Structure formats: C-alpha cells, structure tokens
Amino acid sequence: MNDTITMAHGAGGKQTSELIDRVFKKNLSNPLFTADDASVLPRPNGRIAMTTDGFIVSPPFFNGGNIGKLSVCGTVNDLACMGARPLYLTCSFVIEEGFPIAKLEEVVEAMAKTANEAGVAVVAGDTKVAGKGQVDQLFITTTGVGELLPGVDLSGANAKPGDAVIVTGNIGRHGCCILLARDDYGIEADVKSDCAPLWKSVEGTLREVPNVHVIRDATRGGVGTVLYEIAHQSNVGIRLDASAVPVSPEVRGVTGLLGLEPLYLANEGTLVIFAPQENAQKLVEVLRRQPYFEDACVIGEVCDQEIGRVFLQTEVGTETYLPQPGNELLPRIC
Amino acid sequence: MNEVVSRAVDIIRNTKVPPLRIMEVCGTHTHEIFRMGIRRLLPENVDLISGPGCPVCVTPVDYIDEAIWLALEKGATVCTFGDLVRVPGTKQSLQTARGLGGKVVTVYSPQDATEYAVRHPEEQVVFLSVGFETTAPSDCISVKNAIRQGLKNYSILTSNKTMPGAYRAMKDSADAFLYPGHVHAITGTGILKELCAGGVSGVVTGFTAAEITTALATILTRFAEGRPFFENCYPRVVRDEGNPAAMRIIDEFMEPCDAMWRGIGMIPASGLRLREKYADYDARIKFDMPKIEGRPNPGCQCGRVLQGEIKPCDCPLFGKVCTPEHPVGACMVSGEGACSAFYLYDHPGK
Numbered sequence: 001m002n003d004t005i006t007m008a009h010g011a012g013g014k015q016t017s018e019l020i021d022r023v024f025k026k027n028l029s030n031p032l033f034t035a036d037d038a039s040v041l042p043r044p045n046g047r048i049a050m051t052t053d054g055f056i057v058s059p060p061f062f063n064g065g066n067i068g069k070l071s072v073c074g075t076v077n078d079l080a081c082m083g084a085r086p087l088y089l090t091c092s093f094v095i096e097e098g099f100p101i102a103k104l105e106e107v108v109e110a111m112a113k114t115a116n117e118a119g120v121a122v123v124a125g126d127t128k129v130a131g132k133g134q135v136d137q138l139f140i141t142t143t144g145v146g147e148l149l150p151g152v153d154l155s156g157a158n159a160k161p162g163d164a165v166i167v168t169g170n171i172g173r174h175g176c177c178i179l180l181a182r183d184d185y186g187i188e189a190d191v192k193s194d195c196a197p198l199w200k201s202v203e204g205t206l207r208e209v210p211n212v213h214v215i216r217d218a219t220r221g222g223v224g225t226v227l228y229e230i231a232h233q234s235n236v237g238i239r240l241d242a243s244a245v246p247v248s249p250e251v252r253g254v255t256g257l258l259g260l261e262p263l264y265l266a267n268e269g270t271l272v273i274f275a276p277q278e279n280a281q282k283l284v285e286v287l288r289r290q291p292y293f294e295d296a297c298v299i300g301e302v303c304d305q306e307i308g309r310v311f312l313q314t315e316v317g318t319e320t321y322l323p324q325p326g327n328e329l330l331p332r333i334c
Numbered sequence: 335m336n337e338v339v340s341r342a343v344d345i346i347r348n349t350k351v352p353p354l355r356i357m358e359v360c361g362t363h364t365h366e367i368f369r370m371g372i373r374r375l376l377p378e379n380v381d382l383i384s385g386p387g388c389p390v391c392v393t394p395v396d397y398i399d400e401a402i403w404l405a406l407e408k409g410a411t412v413c414t415f416g417d418l419v420r421v422p423g424t425k426q427s428l429q430t431a432r433g434l435g436g437k438v439v440t441v442y443s444p445q446d447a448t449e450y451a452v453r454h455p456e457e458q459v460v461f462l463s464v465g466f467e468t469t470a471p472s473d474c475i476s477v478k479n480a481i482r483q484g485l486k487n488y489s490i491l492t493s494n495k496t497m498p499g500a501y502r503a504m505k506d507s508a509d510a511f512l513y514p515g516h517v518h519a520i521t522g523t524g525i526l527k528e529l530c531a532g533g534v535s536g537v538v539t540g541f542t543a544a545e546i547t548t549a550l551a552t553i554l555t556r557f558a559e560g561r562p563f564f565e566n567c568y569p570r571v572v573r574d575e576g577n578p579a580a581m582r583i584i585d586e587f588m589e590p591c592d593a594m595w596r597g598i599g600m601i602p603a604s605g606l607r608l609r610e611k612y613a614d615y616d617a618r619i620k621f622d623m624p625k626i627e628g629r630p631n632p633g634c635q636c637g638r639v640l641q642g643e644i645k646p647c648d649c650p651l652f653g654k655v656c657t658p659e660h661p662v663g664a665c666m667v668s669g670e671g672a673c674s675a676f677y678l679y680d681h682p683g684k
Binding site for chain 2: 185186259314315316317318319320321323324
C-alpha cells in the first residue's frame with residue numbers, strides 16, 4: 001500500500017477497501033458499524049437530540065489534540081450542552097491527495113479513543129479524496145445523535161435575571177494554541193488546547209444539580225460571543241466580573257503581546273453555564289470534582305437591565321460594555 | 335482595586351477644576367480609556383477628546399489609492415499591517431482590491447515583508463510604511479536589511495509621520511494634552527518641554543490603568559494651579575534623551591517632508607520620506623508613480639473628530655451607515671480609532 005493518499009483511495013475499488021480495513025475498521029469497529037449501506041440502530045427511550053459540525057482546523061495537529069479528537073469532541077459537546085447522552089456518531093472525511101496515511105491513522109486513532117471516552121459509538125462513515133490543493137489536508141464532518149436525560153430542560157432562552165454565570169475552566173486555550181501553531185507571530189509559549197469530550201463531566205454534574213438553565217460550549221467566538229448570544233436569546237442583560245474570568249498566565253501573556261481579548265478566543269472543552277444563584281455555590285463545588293472542570297468558577301450574573309448587552313466592572317471601578325464580537329481581530333499597528 | 339489606581343481615582347473624582355478639555359493624542363490611549371470606562375470617572379466639566387495619534391486614521395485617502403494602484407496597475411505584492419486593509423480609498427479598499435486580483439498580504443512587521451521578498455524573488459514586494467516615531471525605526475531597518483541582502487524586489491511606500499508638527503498644529507484644540515509614552519520613549523521629552531515653555535500643558539504617560547489615571551489626576555491637580563505644566567508620569571520608559579540609537583537610524587535613512595494628515599491637512603515637516611540615496615527602495619520612485627489625488631467620502635466627519643471638534647456620535651453617519659462592519663471613515667476601521675472605540679464601548683443603540 002502507498003504511504004500517502006492517492007485518488008485511487010477514493011475511487012471505491014480495491015485501494016478504497018484496503019484503506020477502510022487498515023485505517024478505519026481497525027480503529028472504529030463495533031457491532032453497530034456494519035458493511036451495509038446504512039446502520040440499523042436500537043431506538044433510544046426518550047427524546048433525542050441531533051447535531052452536525054464540520055471541522056477544518058489549520059493546522060490539523062496541535063498541542064493537546066488533532067482534528068480527529070476535535071471532530072468527536074465538538075459534536076459530543078454540542079449534544080452534552082442539551083443534556084443529551086451521546087449515542088451514535090457518523091463521520092465523513094474529505095482527504096487531500098498526498099496526505100500521509102500514517103497521519104490519517106493518527107487522526108482516526110484519536111477519534112476512536114475520544115469516542116470511547118465519551119461513550120459514543122461511531123456507526124457510519126464516508127471517505128472522499130480531493131485533488132491536491134482542493135482541500136487543506138483533511139476535512140472531517142461528524143453528526144451525532146443523543147438521548148436527553150429525563151427532567152433536564154436546557155436552552156439558550158432559559159437564562160433568568162438573578163442567574164449566576166459560570167465557566168468551567170481557564171478560557172481561550174484552544175484559540176491561543178491554534179494561533180501559536182500557525183506560527184505567524186514567532187511567539188513560543190506552552191499553551192495546550194482544552195479540547196476534551198465533556199459528556200461524562202456534564203452528566204456527573206446534572207445528576208447532582210439538575211436545576212441548570214443554560215449550558216453552552218464556548219467554541220468559535222469564545223465566551224464573549226456566547227454571553228451575547230444568551231443575552232439576546234433570553235432577553236436579559238449580563239453583568240460580568242472581569243477580574244473573576246479565569247485565564248492561564250500563558251494565555252494572558254500571549255494575548256497581552258498580540259492585543260487580543262481571551263474572551264473572544266475559541267475553546268473546545270470549556271462550557272458556559274447559567275443556573276439559579278441559590279445553586280451556584282454547590283454547582284461550582286460539583287463541577288470542580290468532574291474531569292476537565294477543576295477551575296470552574298462564577299464570572300458574572302444575569303440582570304434585567306441593559307437587555308441584550310454584556311457589561312463589566314473595570315479595573316478603575318466604572319462599568320463599560322464588553323464590545324460585541326465582530327470582525328476578525330487584527331493585530332495592532334504600534 | 336490597585337492602591338495607586340484607587341488614589342488617582344479619588345483625586346480625579348474630587349478635584350474641583352474650571353471647565354477643562356484634555357486631548358489624548360494617542361490611539362492606544364483612546365482605546366484603553368474607553369475599555370476601562372475612564373471617561374465615566376471624570377467630573378462633568380472635564381472633557382476628554384481624541385486626537386490625531388492613530389496612524390491609520392490620519393493616513394490620507396490618496397495613500398490608500400496609491401497602494402491600490404501598486405497592487406492593481408503594477409502587479410506589486412502589497413505587504414501591510416492588518417488595520418490598513420479595510421480602510422476605504424476613493425473607490426475601494428485594499429480588501430476589495432484583493433478581490434479584484436490584487437495581491438495584498440497581511441504581515442506583522444516589516445521584517446516579515448523582507449522575508450516574504452526573499453522567499454518570492456519573482457514578485458515585487460512593497461511594504462506600507464505607516465506610523466509614528468515608534469514604527470519608523472523598524473521600517474528603516476527593513477531597508478537596511480534589504481540592502482545588506484541585495485534584495486532587488488523590496489521597497490516601501492512611506493506615509494510615516496512625526497508628532498512635533500502635529501502638536502504645534504493642535505496646540506489650541508485643548509487645554510492640556512495626554513502625550514503618548516511610546517513615541518517619547520523614542521524622541522525624548524525635549525519637544526514637550528519646549529511646548530510647555532510656549533504655554534502648552536501636558537503629561538506623558540503609559541497605557542495601564544495606574545498610568546493613565548495617575549496622569550489624569552496630575553493634569554487635574556496641576557491645571558487647578560493655573561500655570562502651564564509638563565510632567566513625565568512614565569519615567570520607567572520615557573527618558574529625557576529618548577532612544578538616540580532609534581533616532582539615529584531614522585535620521586540615517588529618512589528626512590523630514592511636508593505631510594498630509596487626514597482631517598487636519600498639510601503640516602509642514604511632519605512627515606518622513608526615504609533619503610535620495612535610498613531612492614531604489616522608495617516605491618513612488620521605483621514604480622514611477624503619477625500624482626494620485628484621492629477623494630474622501632464627503633459625508634465622513636473623521637477630520638472634525640480627529641481635531642476634537644465633534645464627538646463620533648455627532649457625525650450623521652456614525653452607527654447608521656458607518657459601523658465597524660461597514661466603515662466609511664478610517665476612525666471606524668482602526669481598533670485605535672475614536673469612532674470604533676466609541677461604537678464598541680459606548681454606543682447605546684446596539
């Protein structure tokens with residue numbers, strides 16, 4: 001077998017089945033993933049949640065993960081945010097001609113390991129090969145189906161005045177890690193992506209504290225974007241305590257140098273949670289006992305003023321708006 | 335709150351002064367003052383106005399048109415800091431020129447541009463040399479490196495500016511000035527003392543909450559005394575003699591020239607251009623550029639904003655047709671521009 005992907009691997013013939021056997025079956029096989037045209041699956045008991053997401057991260061390998069791990073985490077975490085246990089996952093690959101097969105194996109191994117950790121079964125897949133230059137190395141799309149936990153009602157429209165706003169960890173790590181991996185800035189810093197499958201941690205939390213109004217993963221656009229989304233969707237204002245927002249010293253250093261705001265950097269394993277104030281303390285305690293949530297803390301509260309806006313107390317003791325996320329962040333000129 | 339900040343805030347809130355207009359000259363000061371909500375600390379009769387110290391904002395339309403001409407008519411690769419890409423020229427921005435097939439590359443330093451030129455010997459690379467005394471030295475060093483490496487495909491399009499001329503032109507626009515620390519870390523404080531001797535008051539400072547509030551507290555206290563004053567509130571970075579090595583490199587490669595400031599007009603000897611012996615690296619000469627005269631959008635009031643005559647929200651375009659997503663004027667494009675800061679942190683209608 002060639003050690004890079006060729007157009008023949010996508011043609012449906014002998015090379016295609018070799019690739020499937022060597023890379024995909026080897027890692028992803030389970031009783032539900034058959035060679036038939038579609039998988040036949042047991043029906044879940046309760047209501048289901050379903051979501052899909054495309055992944056085109058550049059570069060595809062980064063400190064703390066790769067596009068394979070990311071493509072499982074992204075979809076599993078979207079389900080988790082609705083309180084849904086991830087059951088089934090499908091994946092669709094578009095691979096650039098010339099991509100090393102060893103690298104592809106690394107990606108698929110990471111998918112298998114992450115799916116296993118999240119307890120989700122990969123039940124269908126597809127592989128296409130695109131000519132050199134038509135895609136950037138490797139694109140993956142995953143679709144997930146989950147089963148809602150009974151009694152859980154989560155939605156971005158559920159935030160109420162008085163709710164506490166919580167983040168589950170240090171923010172901006174994935175976005176910062178990718179910025180550094182692109183090597184445009186010539187900055188060296190040890191920033192690891194927070195990319196992680198969060199279902200088990202969410203489930204552990206909701207079992208002990210079911211009265212939670214909103215859970216959202218702060219992916220593209222970061223925590224700042226999520227806060228504005230919820231402020232609009234729930235028709236409330238959000239008061240942020242800027243000094244309480246947890247940022248690791250490495251991310252603080254890099255963003256300080258580049259003039260970027262950590263609140264707008266992507267996360268791939270950090271959630272924003274809205275819950276009634278009276279549960280907040282217990283919720284933070286429970287969160288901190290779960291994997292990946294050791295640094296959970298309250299960063300603000302929901303109020304009935306400044307509807308649709310996020311505002312914060314500044315270091316000189318006045319209040320100001322958090323700017324709405326908009327155009328691409330540009331580096332400063334001087 | 336940090337103790338220094340808290341003491342300064344106390345002074346700012348409680349010092350009684352006659353009506354006072356303070357101009358923050360630097361775009362980074364403008365941005366930080368908005369970000370930290372410092373305007374809300376000031377007594378009602380103290381007004382902070384944003385001055386001409388955002389390099390993107392004072393760059394004239396002609397210059398954008400020149401850069402677009404190089405990209406589209408001469409097929410040159412234009413390397414630039416990101417802020418300039420979206421600034422509207424007469425008909426289009428560099429961003430739209432890119433859509434029309436012009437090659438526009440965003441870089442993070444002039445060094446990146448020379449490295450790009452080394453990697454792409456088949457392209458003619460032009461770096462957009464914009465900014466004040468803070469960025470001019472590295473622009474000059476890029477020319478020095480290009481000469482050392484024998485690069486024949488690198489040149490710069492200068493629109494560099496220097497602050498002393500602007501200070502003199504703006505001296506009647508405010509009662510006291512907040513001078514930019516980074517500029518004076520290069521140039522020293524001579525010009526500021528000279529202005530003070532001529533009756534112009536001001537304080538040079540840095541960019542943290544403690545530095546900005548301390549500088550404002552100083553202005554309020556000294557203004558109440560009724561005599562012209564100058565103080566260096568940033569002594570850990572700004573020394574009287576400045577940075578002679580940086581000034582020498584500017585002087586080696588560049589000479590003063592008259593310069594157009596968007597909104598303010600021509601200020602004699604307030605610009606920098608390459609000295610004649612480096613003409614091979616001067617994009618205007620190298621590409622035999624004709625005189626290009628731009629026309630700004632007639633409704634845009636950036637000029638009056640830059641002179642402190644009106645606040646961004648007084649411009650009829652502000653927040654309606656001119657937003658950070660669809661900027662009409664440069665002050666809305668740049669992260670350091672007064673309109674953009676006003677819109678992001680203070681604009682109520684969003």
